[in-house]
Amino acid sequence: MEGRQRLTERSSVSAGNREAGPRPLYGAETWAEVGHLLLSFPMGLVGFVYTVVLLSLGVGLAVTVVGLPLLALGLLGCRGLAAVERLRVERLLGEHIPAPSPLAPRRPGVAGRLAAMLADGLSWRAALYFVVLLPWGVFTFAIALTVLIVGWPVLPWVVRSLAAVDRMLAVSLLSPSELSERVRELEDDRGTVVDTAAADLRRIERDLHDGAQARLVALAMDLGLAKEKLDHDPQAAARMVDAAHGEVKLALQELRDLARGIHPAILTDRGLDAALSSVATRCTVPGGVRVTVDLDTRPASAIEGIAYFTVSELLTNISKHTTARTATVDVWRSDNRLMIQVHDDGQGGATTNTPGTGLTGLTERIHAVDGVFMIDSPHGGPTTITAELPWHTRSGNPAPQAEGRTS
Incomplete structure (x- = not known):
């Protein structure tokens, strides 16, 4: 559906984040890159000393009681320094590097937090970044200072080349891992389920x-x-x-x-069309509910159940909490997604910002299967709620085939 947004937005960390096209040779962007190159030496020195001293002590004392906690705190500090470095890269180089999710221990207690710190891949990559940054920072500092004094005509090209390497280094080592972020999302989804x-x-x-x-x-x-x-x-x-x-x-x-x-028997036997039509007859809006289901086959059983529950809950909310006179339910397939849109001409104002409400529960349920839940409900109405669900479950099991279109 054109214009829809995915729930889980993954920020791009490529050079495409920056505006393309020519830029002034001695403009603000060039001078920002010069500043970044000159600051890489002191930043690299601080990060190198911190990383080498604390991690060396932690590894050397690993056989003692204080070794592993010291190593974990050292890695946590590297994670904090990495946040500062991401900010510096964004402000001076114009490269946005998404921040990682907070550490989430898998087990409760001090031991769980300690294990999470030691197993955090981003912290180890941040430590490697600061080890590499010092020699690279010395080199870029010397080159940038030299071209500022004696190489003025070639300054923009030299600075741009060195800054491109800095971007690549920061993006490769300070960006959160796609795999680790996906694992964290799945763990959150499992908890929601x-x-x-x-x-x-x-x-x-x-x-x-x-x-x-x-x-x-x-x-x-x-x-x-x-x-x-x-x-x-x-x-x-x-x-x-x-x-x-x-x-x-x-x-x-x-x-x-x-x-x-x-899970109503009519949904199992006859599919979404008949099941949603049955739900619509129980909605109390004066003008009735028009249901349109355009599906040639049936989605996975679990997805059908979530779709049925979603529409049932939304129509119940329309009956109880709105002054709507008419409502519509549209269900269709778009590529490998099941699309649901429920519209009413009531007073609007629906929101998921209030914890514990039915809409909040629907949002969590849909997000748990990599779905999207969007509300367009200005005060005064009308309200349009769109839900997007995967056609199959994550296991990839094929969906049951419909024996025929239910009318």
Whole structure:
């Protein structure tokens, strides 16, 4: 869909970040590069001394109690110096290097934090950067100073060449690893999935306890009383049995509603078109809900379930919290993504900024499968919510084929 943004934005660290085209030979950009080259020597000296002294002490004392903590703190300091260096490169060379995610220990406690520091690849690459930066900084300092004094005519070309090497060095060693960032994203997603599943189980348990279970307990008591009255007051017993019959119907309806909220049979048997049309009939907007599903095949079962839950939750919100008179649901496939768009003409103002709301839960659920959730809901309306889901799950299992288009 044109104009949509991916949830997980990965910033480019290539030279394409900078504006292309000719630039003044002795303009501000050239002088910024000169400043960077002159500063590389003192920055490299500070980083080299810090890195060599602390890491050497940490490695040398690794067999003692203080060795590994000292090494970990040294690496953490290298990570901090790398942040300063990324800022210097961005301000003076115009090269944006994305900041890494914060360290996230896999195990709780001091041992977990220590292990995370020692295993952080960016910290080790930052240490290597400062070891390399000192000799390179001495060289660039000498060359830049020389051309400033005696090589004025060739200054722009020399400075530009040296700055290009600086950019390459910083980008290669100070950028977060794509693999490590992806692993961190997957770990965050796994936590979201676990939390969502736990919340769903609590909701099901609460609904069973407060709804069908309580009704069935009352039903058993009523039938017990009816049994006692059967001999001496059959008419009263018949009335109680008739009331119990009504309670059974209500209990069955509650169980059906609960099952529909988990994974309705109509979704399994007939797909999204029929399932979403059924959900739309329960939406209370006066003008009704128009559902359009344009899918030749069916996505993965898990993705179908998330799509159904998303539309069901959004239509419920429209019924409860908006003054909408009409609503539409559109579902289609775009390349290898399942697209969902729900629109209503209500008063708007929908947001995910409030923790614990239904929209926040939907955002977390969709993000957990590498999906995108976007809200366009200005105050005064209308509201358009777009969800983008992968066609397959991460395991790559093929989606079941639809036997025919459901109308």
